[in-house]
Amino acid sequence: MKTAMQAVRNSRFGPAGDVLEYGEVPLPRPPGKGEVLVRQRATSVNPIDCRRRGGYGRALLRLRGIGGFPQILGCDVSGEITAVGPGVSELQVGDAVFGAKSPSVRGTYAQYCLVKAAEVIRKPPELSFAEAAALPYAFLSAWAALTDAGFRAESAAGRRIFLQGGSGGTGVVTLQVCKALGAHVAVTAGPQGVDLCRRLGADEVFDYRTEDFSRHLDQFDFAICLADQSEEAKMISILRPGPGTGYATIVHPLMSLVDTKGLLRGGSEAARTFLRNRRAQKRRHRAYAWSLFRPDRAALELLAELTEKGTVQAVIDRTYPLSATAEAHEYSESGRAKGKIVIEID
Ligand SMILES: NC(=O)c1ccc[n+]([C@@H]2O[C@H](COP(=O)([O-])OP(=O)(O)OC[C@H]3O[C@@H](n4cnc5c(N)ncnc54)[C@H](OP(=O)(O)O)[C@@H]3O)[C@@H](O)[C@H]2O)c1
Structure with a gap:
């Protein structure tokens, strides 16, 4: 049975090239009540990831119990459900989903991530995993x-x-x-x-x-x-x-x-x-x-509906593989990106 996955994590604050490490980490625990486990296919870089990597928000995040190291950054979820926890009826194993999770110590720069079922919905087939990763948190x-x-x-x-x-x-x-x-x-x-x-x-x-x-x-x-x-x-x-x-x-x-x-x-x-x-x-x-990011299922449904109709499209500036997340952060911090920087996950 698989016990490890590829992820990008950091064990201290600092510049992307110095602190973001790509490698093997233990798989998340099985999903608990109301949670699903997602095999990530893509995620994206949000400025909050780069700022948290530099220590931003550490005092408040620690108070909320989501400080500490090692941490896996990333908020955008885009992939397939591989396990569902008790009490989840609206989503099933095999569903392609997208959504966003609030900043946490076990984020989305990883092959697998645990999310609350309420934070993701079915991904419209019209959207690729990369496109779906570019939209929700922002x-x-x-x-x-x-x-x-x-x-x-x-x-x-x-x-x-x-x-x-x-x-x-x-x-x-x-x-x-x-x-x-x-x-x-x-x-x-x-x-x-x-x-x-x-x-x-x-x-x-x-x-x-x-x-x-x-x-x-x-x-x-x-x-x-x-x-x-x-x-x-x-x-x-x-x-x-x-x-x-x-x-x-x-x-x-x-x-x-x-x-x-x-x-x-x-x-x-x-x-x-x-x-x-x-x-x-x-x-x-x-x-x-x-205002602060907050999960909003109705808003996510609206976003999905508009992307299905083709009236809203993902704007992706560049994509990077998970192993090059540090470069993706450096590009985000250069301020040159227009639209989103997406990370594809094999
Ligand atoms: N409170 C929250 O929960 C929350 C959640 C998400 C994001 N945020 C924050 O919201 C901000 C935007 O996020 P983002 O993902 O959109 O960032 P982003 O992708 O880095 O985009 C920032 C954009 O703002 C433009 N810009 C900079 N100064 C401007 C000005 N004075 N007038 C008009 N445009 C200006 C930049 O254009 P140029 O590159 O051409 O200068 C760039 O296109 C970030 O600071 C992020 O940390 C907060």
Whole structure:
């Protein structure tokens, strides 16, 4: 019986080439209640993986019991189920599935990973394993922000949405989903990403290095920060007064404040900033949120449906084999990728 698998793990924090080791590790334990074991065929690099490898979030992750070494990074799941735990009825051995798991010590840079059955759904046959690995974590993170800002899929038609960072991993999929739902979408992107965003259907695209979007946009319903929180005031300035409008960001200082100043000082500084900003928006009847990735089965189903129809496509910049994950991290950190960096797993 097989007891080992290939995986990429790190036993300390540091640069990708120094700390990411490809080799044999023990197989995960058999799935427990509500869990499935997935034979991974692909995963992807998300910036959180590179940042966690450098130590980002260590204080809060340790508190949640998901710090410590050795760790296997990676959040995107794409593969076939090889075992199901007690209580799992909707998925079976042999199902091709995709989804994302929250950051953990036993992540997805491995031939096998354990996930909660609720975190994966059947993969549409139209999507390859590589394409399926490029979508879920990035999309669900941005979707959490959209939802926290007050956006709802059922009333999306005609709403005006601004996405900062339209050509990044989170932007490329979210922009397509919002367009597919009938929203008007404006984005910012770097000079290399402008054409890509236009091709993906954005109604208005601004090169953030040379143009100030806030001089051109007004009366937006939602502004979502996917890249740089220092532009928060500008993003809020393009919103119409609420109710039914909002700003949310997935780039916020909570983790880094706790890392640098400790749980008490860093946590209370983050809380003070957040509450002050939220109060200011509440006075205009707008939502204000600092959002985090969260599993969302309904959103994953929506994503699958739109990819089946062909209205949403994975945008893959490069693929690497699992053994070259360190190079994939270095490429991600170079900031040159447009769309996603995928890791294929034999
Ligand atoms: N809170 C959470 O749970 C959560 C979850 C997922 C991601 N995140 C964070 O969200 C951010 C985006 O993730 P991602 O996967 O999309 O990253 P990514 O693939 O690295 O993309 C970032 C994109 O932002 C663009 N950009 C940088 N500064 C910009 C600006 N001022 N205006 C407009 N665009 C700008 C970059 O373009 P250029 O390369 O041309 O500069 C790049 O295309 C990362 O910081 C990540 O850590 C947070």
